[in-house]
Amino acid sequence: MPSLRHTIADDLRGQIFTGRLKAGERLPSEPRLAADYKVSTPTLRNALSLLQAEGLIEKIHGKGNFVRHPLRRLTYTGGRLTPDADLHVTIRTTHLRARGDLIPLLKVPSRTPLTEFLYLTHQGQRPHSLARIYVPRDLGSAQLLWRRSGVEESRDKISARRPTPEEASTLRISSTLAVLSITRVSTDTTGRVVEAALLVLPSDRAEALFVTHNTANARGQYG
Amino acid sequence: MPSLRHTIADDLRGQIFTGRLKAGERLPSEPRLAADYKVSTPTLRNALSLLQAEGLIEKIHGKGNFVRHPLRRLTYTGGRLTPDADLHVTIRTTHLRARGDLIPLLKVPSRTPLTEFLYLTHQGQRPHSLARIYVPRDLGSAQLLWRRSGVEESRDKISARRPTPEEASTLRISSTLAVLSITRVSTDTTGRVVEAALLVLPSDRAEALFVTHNTANARGQYG
DNA sequence: GAGTGGTCTAGACCACGAG
DNA sequence: TCGTGGTCTAGACCACTCA
Numbered sequence: 001m002p003s004l005r006h007t008i009a010d011d012l013r014g015q016i017f018t019g020r021l022k023a024g025e026r027l028p029s030e031p032r033l034a035a036d037y038k039v040s041t042p043t044l045r046n047a048l049s050l051l052q053a054e055g056l057i058e059k060i061h062g063k064g065n066f067v068r069h070p071l072r073r074l075t076y077t078g079g080r081l082t083p084d085a086d087l088h089v090t091i092r093t094t095h096l097r098a099r100g101d102l103i104p105l106l107k108v109p110s111r112t113p114l115t116e117f118l119y120l121t122h123q124g125q126r127p128h129s130l131a132r133i134y135v136p137r138d139l140g141s142a143q144l145l146w147r148r149s150g151v152e153e154s155r156d157k158i159s160a161r162r163p164t165p166e167e168a169s170t171l172r173i174s175s176t177l178a179v180l181s182i183t184r185v186s187t188d189t190t191g192r193v194v195e196a197a198l199l200v201l202p203s204d205r206a207e208a209l210f211v212t213h214n215t216a217n218a219r220g221q222y223g
Numbered sequence: 224m225p226s227l228r229h230t231i232a233d234d235l236r237g238q239i240f241t242g243r244l245k246a247g248e249r250l251p252s253e254p255r256l257a258a259d260y261k262v263s264t265p266t267l268r269n270a271l272s273l274l275q276a277e278g279l280i281e282k283i284h285g286k287g288n289f290v291r292h293p294l295r296r297l298t299y300t301g302g303r304l305t306p307d308a309d310l311h312v313t314i315r316t317t318h319l320r321a322r323g324d325l326i327p328l329l330k331v332p333s334r335t336p337l338t339e340f341l342y343l344t345h346q347g348q349r350p351h352s353l354a355r356i357y358v359p360r361d362l363g364s365a366q367l368l369w370r371r372s373g374v375e376e377s378r379d380k381i382s383a384r385r386p387t388p389e390e391a392s393t394l395r396i397s398s399t400l401a402v403l404s405i406t407r408v409s410t411d412t413t414g415r416v417v418e419a420a421l422l423v424l425p426s427d428r429a430e431a432l433f434v435t436h437n438t439a440n441a442r443g444q445y446g
Numbered sequence: 447g448a449g450t451g452g453t454c455t456a457g458a459c460c461a462c463g464a465g
Numbered sequence: 466t467c468g469t470g471g472t473c474t475a476g477a478c479c480a481c482t483c484a
Contacts (some may be wrong), residue, residue, distance in 0.1 A: 180381070
């Protein structure tokens with residue numbers, strides 16, 4: 001027994017996939033759609049919220065509901081994202097001092113001088129994903145620091161979560177669309193943390209891939 | 224300006240974290256809570272749905288809303304989950320033939336005989352996570368096949384998504400709680416796929432960790 | 447100011463669970 | 466049968482965007 005909102009969402013989803021509703025296009029207003037489908041506005045809005053959680057539409061207060069442009073799906077592989085000519089990256093550099101979670105992450109004392117690189121990736125005008133990279137400021141030139149050699153080990157911790165309100169607005173995604181959160185900590189031969197990267201990749205446009213060789217670690221135990 | 228539903232959700236969340244509402248406990252009925260907070264039932268339900276999406280409460284139709292037991296947080300590391308004495312695994316073995324997505328995944332012809340191992344992990348009475356493992360049936364004994372040696376390379380593909388309706392009901396999670404989806408494909412020296420594992424790990428109880436050594440691949444490029 | 451989405455109300459009726 | 470949550474209605478009022 002399909003609920004009304006799912007029926008409506010299925011219909012609109014179909015229109016998006018078949019191209020009857022094109023990327024960037026504005027949907028009819030909510031009262032209009034509610035009348036078309038012969039449902040109340042809360043029910044119609046409920047249907048739209050399903051599509052929003054899937055990343056198919058974007059709601060803009062005061063303007064309307066818009067079909068999202070499908071964004072390129074990136075693969076994060078062993079510390080790097082697949083480069084893509086369509087994607088434009090802006091980097092903002094900030095100096096700050098270690099506090100909160102950064103202290104255990106970088107294994108530095110409180111208030112240690114750090115450099116933050118804020119990577120914001122756009123595809124055209126649309127925000128795609130973001131990353132924050134922290135480096136102890138005494139490690140040398142800030143210019144291409146993240147390309148340095150001397151990294152002996154990297155640990156990638158991957159989890160799924162909902163975006164913070166700031167992330168949701170920066171990336172213009174629904175707060176109900178999950179993100180892949182990747183924390184990568186790189187250490188040198190002495191065990192010192194050289195860099196910590198916090199990536200936020202919306203789940204509709206990113207996946208991570210890790211390749212492991214050597215038999216020793218490849219035996220599974222899925223308990 | 225905080226909305227009513229967030230205010231209510233914050234209050235209930237606080238009661239859960241401080242232990243005023245204990246794990247397994249039933250919340251007052253929705254009309255009761257709506258009266259206590261002096262809001263309409265849709266608004267109260269909206270607040271509860273926020274907690275549900277966070278995995279804090281479980282709604283059971285006809286019975287009530289219950290505070291979830293916090294489940295152990297597992298780490299998936301290099302092909303295995305951290306073993307834990309509290310967790311009980313049941314395995315169901317099924318014989319089937321390759322079809323659909325399994326064909327390209329295992330790189331086998333259609334209708335190739337396969338063995339499926341369905342791993343269902345429980346913590347006490349509560350489902351925790353699940354995995355499906357597929358092995359070509361001609362590879363030998365099905366008993367401990369996934370412990371075999373001979374694996375030369377493993378590829379872990381990790382994404383975040385919402386659970387399918389089946390997964391949501393099996394794991395008793397909200398369909399709005401994201402899961403980490405891990406697909407691990409293991410190949411032997413000849414490039415033949417020896418095993419494909421599909422893990423479904425609810426985001427509130429799992430993360431993945433990958434450790435990379437060697438400088439060569441450790442230089443980041445976060446574009 | 448006109449039109450849009452955001453929030454909320456006060457109900458109605460249905461479906462499920464347990465006694 | 467009774468109490469529970471699930472769905473839906475037909476509005477009201479507020480906040481935002483743009484002309």
